[in-house]
Amino acid sequence: MPELPEVEVVRAGLARHVLGATITRVDVLHPRPVRRDLRGPAGFAEALTGRRIESARRRGKYLWLPLDNGDAMLGHLGMSGQLLVQPPDAPDERHLRIRLVLEGAAGGRELRFVDQRMFGGLSVSAGGADLPPEIAHIARDPLDPAFDDAEFVRRVRRRISGVKRQLLDQNLVSGVGNIYADEALWRAQLHGERPGDRLTARQVHDLLGHARTVMTDALGQGGTSFDALYVNVNGESGYFDRSLHAYGREGEPCDRCGAAIRRVAFMNRSSYFCPVCQPVPRRRRTVPRTLPTPD
DNA sequence: GTATGTACCTGTTTGC
DNA sequence: TGCAAACAGGTACATA
Numbered sequence: 474m475p476e477l478p479e480v481e482v483v484r485a486g487l488a489r490h491v492l493g494a495t496i497t498r499v500d501v502l503h504p505r506p507v508r509r510d511l512r513g514p515a516g517f518a519e520a521l522t523g524r525r526i527e528s529a530r531r532r533g534k535y536l537w538l539p540l541d542n543g544d545a546m547l548g549h550l551g552m553s554g555q556l557l558v559q560p561p562d563a564p565d566e567r568h569l570r571i572r573l574v575l576e577g578a579a580g581g582r583e584l585r586f587v588d589q590r591m592f593g594g595l596s597v598s599a600g601g602a603d604l605p606p607e608i609a610h611i612a613r614d615p616l617d618p619a620f621d622d623a624e625f626v627r628r629v630r631r632r633i634s635g636v637k638r639q640l641l642d643q644n645l646v647s648g649v650g651n652i653y654a655d656e657a658l659w660r661a662q663l664h665g666e667r668p669g670d671r672l673t674a675r676q677v678h679d680l681l682g683h684a685r686t687v688m689t690d691a692l693g694q695g696g697t698s699f700d701a702l703y704v705n706v707n708g709e710s711g712y713f714d715r716s717l718h719a720y721g722r723e724g725e726p727c728d729r730c731g732a733a734i735r736r737v738a739f740m741n742r743s744s745y746f747c748p749v750c751q752p753v754p755r756r757r758r759t760v761p762r763t764l765p766t767p768d
Numbered sequence: 769g770t771a772t773g774t775a776c777c778t779g780t781t782t783g784c
Numbered sequence: 785t786g787c788a789a790a791c792a793g794g795t796a797c798a799t800a
Contacts, residue, residue, distance in 0.1 A: 553777095568778095589777090589779065592776075634770080643794085741792095
């Protein structure tokens, strides 16, 4: 489940291993991962063939490879996507979806998009080398030096939506997924259903700081895991078994107070929290205390 | 603009 | 043993 730290590991791996390479052939083995490319599989392949990869960039969980003609190959790993740099004689992965044959700097290698569930995908963004217009709406991530903390705090406190939903809103802040949202909320001792407009600026600011810390820690661990004997640029950081306090720990004692961690359904997925450290907020009053006077 | 719910997708796990 | 349902969750989109 690649989140921001995992995607950054992939980006850094790509920056190291495919820069300057020319794409000489593209095989689209399944149409779904290129569904966002309106030209279809053949057009996608044609737009990439002959292009040279100039760099590797990222915003939130999206990453893109600027090309020598000003376009970019835009990618998202979704739930289960991987980008692997492999020698051509490596056997095809079971869920290999797209193969890019490379020449030049990464001579004789292949860049492979492998994705079991196919929530992820690749597309060619016209003129997207600097920032693909398809993702212009995606906010900066908390690790981006240009991220505006004060603006984030202001926007969260303007909405009545629960704070976890806001953490997952990529228009507000990018890169935070379900796992790190639960971890940041646990550290901040806030329940995810606390309405944004009922939090103090200090609380939102602290929550953002915890999100930043969780992701920075994961980045530190994941950053050392990929550069193996043969180049393996993937989304596995090995983070999940180690330092999670809330996510996936239903029934286990809270590391802070010992109460059993609870799991509740949330947006077609799960939320994990400590019922003592992160008390469920009281319901908002639905009837105003005093009825408004009619005009 | 905001708030909320759902479709998409498939391998694995769980339950009967 | 075999089958079906539940589950995992990031994003885009629909609806109010």
